[in-house]
Amino acid sequence: MASERDRLEKLTVVALRDLAKKKLGAGTSKLRTKAMLVDALLSGSLETASSGQPVSQRTPLSSAKAKPAPIRVTKGPARSRTTARKPVENAVVPAVAASAPSEPLLALPLDAQTLLVRWPASASGAAGERLELEVTSDGRPERTVPVAARSRHAYVRSLSAGPVYRARLVARSPDGRRRVIGLPSRPVVFFPQASAFRTAERFVQYAWAEPAASAQSAGEAAPGAPLPPDAELAVLGLTRSAGGSATSPSGSTAGPVLGWLVSSRRPTSFAN
Amino acid sequence: MAGTFALVLHAHLPYVRHPEHAHSVEEAWLFEAVADCYLPLLDVFSRLAEEGIAYRVTVSLSPTLLAMWSDELLRERCARYLHARCELGRREMERTVADAGLREVAAFHARRFEGIREWYEVRFRRDLTSAFRRLADGGYLELATTAATHAFLPILQPPEAVRAQIALGVRAHAATFGKRPLGFWLPECGYAAGLEEPLAAEGIRYTFLDSHALGEGASRARFGVYAPVLTESGVAVFARDPESSEQVWSGEVGYPADPLYREFHRDLGFELAPERLGPVLRPAGRPGFTGFKYHRVTGSEPKELYDPAAGEARAMEHARHFAARRLEQSRLLERAMQRPAAIVAPYDAELFGHWWFEGPRFLEAVLRELSQSELRLATPADVLRGEPLLEVGAPAASSWGKGGDDRTWLNPRTGALVHSVNRAGLELRELVSSFGRLARSRCSDLRQAARELLLAQASDWLFLVANQTFAGYAEARVREHLEAFGRLASGIRSQKDIAGLVSDRARRWPIFEMLDVEPFAEASDRGEGQ
Numbered sequence: 001m002a003s004e005r006d007r008l009e010k011l012t013v014v015a016l017r018d019l020a021k022k023k024l025g026a027g028t029s030k031l032r033t034k035a036m037l038v039d040a041l042l043s044g045s046l047e048t049a050s051s052g053q054p055v056s057q058r059t060p061l062s063s064a065k066a067k068p069a070p071i072r073v074t075k076g077p078a079r080s081r082t083t084a085r086k087p088v089e090n091a092v093v094p095a096v097a098a099s100a101p102s103e104p105l106l107a108l109p110l111d112a113q114t115l116l117v118r119w120p121a122s123a124s125g126a127a128g129e130r131l132e133l134e135v136t137s138d139g140r141p142e143r144t145v146p147v148a149a150r151s152r153h154a155y156v157r158s159l160s161a162g163p164v165y166r167a168r169l170v171a172r173s174p175d176g177r178r179r180v181i182g183l184p185s186r187p188v189v190f191f192p193q194a195s196a197f198r199t200a201e202r203f204v205q206y207a208w209a210e211p212a213a214s215a216q217s218a219g220e221a222a223p224g225a226p227l228p229p230d231a232e233l234a235v236l237g238l239t240r241s242a243g244g245s246a247t248s249p250s251g252s253t254a255g256p257v258l259g260w261l262v263s264s265r266r267p268t269s270f271a272n
Numbered sequence: 273m274a275g276t277f278a279l280v281l282h283a284h285l286p287y288v289r290h291p292e293h294a295h296s297v298e299e300a301w302l303f304e305a306v307a308d309c310y311l312p313l314l315d316v317f318s319r320l321a322e323e324g325i326a327y328r329v330t331v332s333l334s335p336t337l338l339a340m341w342s343d344e345l346l347r348e349r350c351a352r353y354l355h356a357r358c359e360l361g362r363r364e365m366e367r368t369v370a371d372a373g374l375r376e377v378a379a380f381h382a383r384r385f386e387g388i389r390e391w392y393e394v395r396f397r398r399d400l401t402s403a404f405r406r407l408a409d410g411g412y413l414e415l416a417t418t419a420a421t422h423a424f425l426p427i428l429q430p431p432e433a434v435r436a437q438i439a440l441g442v443r444a445h446a447a448t449f450g451k452r453p454l455g456f457w458l459p460e461c462g463y464a465a466g467l468e469e470p471l472a473a474e475g476i477r478y479t480f481l482d483s484h485a486l487g488e489g490a491s492r493a494r495f496g497v498y499a500p501v502l503t504e505s506g507v508a509v510f511a512r513d514p515e516s517s518e519q520v521w522s523g524e525v526g527y528p529a530d531p532l533y534r535e536f537h538r539d540l541g542f543e544l545a546p547e548r549l550g551p552v553l554r555p556a557g558r559p560g561f562t563g564f565k566y567h568r569v570t571g572s573e574p575k576e577l578y579d580p581a582a583g584e585a586r587a588m589e590h591a592r593h594f595a596a597r598r599l600e601q602s603r604l605l606e607r608a609m610q611r612p613a614a615i616v617a618p619y620d621a622e623l624f625g626h627w628w629f630e631g632p633r634f635l636e637a638v639l640r641e642l643s644q645s646e647l648r649l650a651t652p653a654d655v656l657r658g659e660p661l662l663e664v665g666a667p668a669a670s671s672w673g674k675g676g677d678d679r680t681w682l683n684p685r686t687g688a689l690v691h692s693v694n695r696a697g698l699e700l701r702e703l704v705s706s707f708g709r710l711a712r713s714r715c716s717d718l719r720q721a722a723r724e725l726l727l728a729q730a731s732d733w734l735f736l737v738a739n740q741t742f743a744g745y746a747e748a749r750v751r752e753h754l755e756a757f758g759r760l761a762s763g764i765r766s767q768k769d770i771a772g773l774v775s776d777r778a779r780r781w782p783i784f785e786m787l788d789v790e791p792f793a794e795a796s797d798r799g800e801g802q
Binding site for chain 2 (some may be wrong): 009059077106108109116118196197198199200202204207208211221226
């Protein structure tokens with residue numbers, strides 16, 4: 001697919017239009033850009049290029065070279081390229097190579113409740129199969145959305161913050177059998193409700209070290225080293241109550257006062 | 273021990289340079305900011321230093337802004353911009369001769385632009401970078417940096433792209449100022465878990481986040497936003513004080529909405545006949561801002577004429593009020609916390625002078641007031657040098673945009689652009705890992721591909737598209753850089769000779785000349801842990 005795309009992208013728009021007329025027949029005039037012409041020729045259909053979003057927002061996904069980027073993948077150790085490509089959740093039902101893209105679905109949180117899922121043009125079902133998008137939440141089924149393969153994207157709305165979502169494309173045969181197409185998306189969490197300030201309930205005495213004089217010394221005096229355990233100090237008498245207040249060594253409560261001082265209102269900025 | 277007040281100004285503009293046009297509306301963003309904001313701020317900082325006022329301010333300067341300040345073409349055009357305003361000032365003095373009130377405010381602007389031009393050409397010799405460096409060397413300013421092209425990092429992928437934005441921002445700063453920065457401004461205060469790790473790897477000591485990053489209600493940090501929190505990686509985070517922020521930023525209760533202040537939106541460029549403005553002031557015959565704004569906010573229509581003396585007097589009143597509130601706040605906090613409070617007030621530098629015309633004079637008065645008070649003017653590094661006891665914690669994902677999250681930069685209008693940029697990021701990682709070590713001859717090709725990607729990643733483009741302001745330009749810029757990136761990547765993969773394309777593009781957008789592609793490589797290819 002990549003080489004075919006590369007070959008087509010080297011052609012001029014005029015040549016692509018001629019080719020599209022020969023291959024796809026009438027109706028190619030609505031393919032206004034080179035990307036639309038290439039998409040249509042790759043998919044063998046005019047619908048691919050004309051459906052979905054406005055032209056300015058269309059982004060071809062079918063290059064096999066690039067891997068789609070998940071946004072705010074749940075934090076974990078750095079993975080090598082080999083492990084990053086391994087399917088995680090489709091071990092039971094293997095992917096079918098003939099219609100399966102080699103890259104995971106792209107799942108992109110569009111706002112606090114909406115996930116945009118895109119899949120490459122190479123994802124398709126066999127004759128008679130219906131395509132569905134399955135969304136799991138913390139590993140459990142959350143939503144199944146019927147989709148048209150050629151639309152290549154779907155919005156999954158009204159999701160909530162907190163769980164780890166993952167999307168995958170499945171094909172369902174007329175007798176109800178189900179098989180996973182390609183690789184599921186990487187896990188996605190919504191921003192920022194899935195994250196709150198977390199305290200280790202400990203205090204350390206900060207140790208300042210002046211930076212080295214040289215501008216170019218790469219390993220210069222970084223405070224980046226993890227905090228040594230012996231730097232940790234107990235704060236005498238400071239304990240956090242269930243209500244969020246804290247008691248100082250002298251017994252006065254700081255929490256309610258701070259609660260008043262730390263306004264929860266955020267001003268509307270001119271710039272943002 | 274006294275509490276501290278840290279004033280932080282973040283100066284940034286996206287990289288805009290259009291030699292192909294005699295006049296560019298987008299380039300004027302820079303010239304307006306130079307005239308309205310950067311030069312007046314430099315004037316304030318320099319005068320205070322000359323008078324021996326002991327002040328400390330943190331200024332973060334973005335690499336794209338530094339690149340534009342040192343660009344000869346843009347310097348020349350900025351001089352032309354100022355010259356044109358001086359000419360307009362002279363013409364306005366003649367035009368308004370019959371109207372004493374109008375003539376007075378016209379004369380004020382004419383004198384102002386003459387003064388600004390003198391600062392630019394004579395006092396600072398067109399070299400704003402050196403002027404900031406001198407103030408930093410003198411111990412008045414602490415200069416910080418930000419992401420290479422100001423990408424909104426929480427939505428940037430892959431992690432190597434984030435690392436590269438941070439590493440190249442730090443290196444650009446070090447190359448410009450001769451020392452590595454201690455502070456890093458996360459663009460738009462955008463934070464997501466893990467961002468502190470690449471900051472620590474670059475030797476960064478502190479960064480700034482919005483207030484809610486340190487929690488709200490019961491889950492807040494022990495001292496709220498009034499003490500830095502130390503992350504496990506060793507980077508300290510300082511959060512924005514909501515009160516000092518609201519007093520300046522709020523459109524409803526903030527100082528800049530005062531009726532005596534100059535009105536931003538009423539500009540001669542939209543009111544005077546084109547023949548009176550001259551072709552220089554109206555590129556392509558379109559109306560545009562001239563900087564000659566004759567009216568005050570007033571609070572109702574019709575707007576009344578601006579009175580510079582009354583505006584300045586009000587700025588002094590507001591400065592005294594602001595300083596008094598910080599003192600009162602510091603005392604209250606110290607009593608409650610039983611330790612000195614660290615109040616941090618970060619703002620966009622471009623607010624002062626550009627949006628809020630009297631802003632630089634307000635800041636000058638605040639610094640004068642506080643320098644004589646028990647509240648200590650400090651930078652975040654000064655606070656940390658005091659080796660305070662810090663809570664260890666993990667900030668919440670946050671930004672200072674609308675809603676406190678990422679919706680300003682990631683939304684239905686920008687989703688496709690974000691996706692395309694991130695795909696290119698993944699592709700560059702693959703290219704650097706595959707070709708970076710194979711052939712040195714490909715280095716310049718990879719570097720140019722990296723430059724194109726960096727330029728496409730700026731948060732400004734997403735902001736403009738989301739807000740439908742210069743959306744066409746912003747989207748075209750992203751697409752242009754990605755299209756060039758695609759051609760370069762294709763050439764690299766097929767091992768073609770693309771030297772011509774590389775040199776054309778490097779000439780077109782001459783930034784990050786000494787760029788190193790190493791940060792874009794996967795961790796395993798950099799010899800780091802898996």
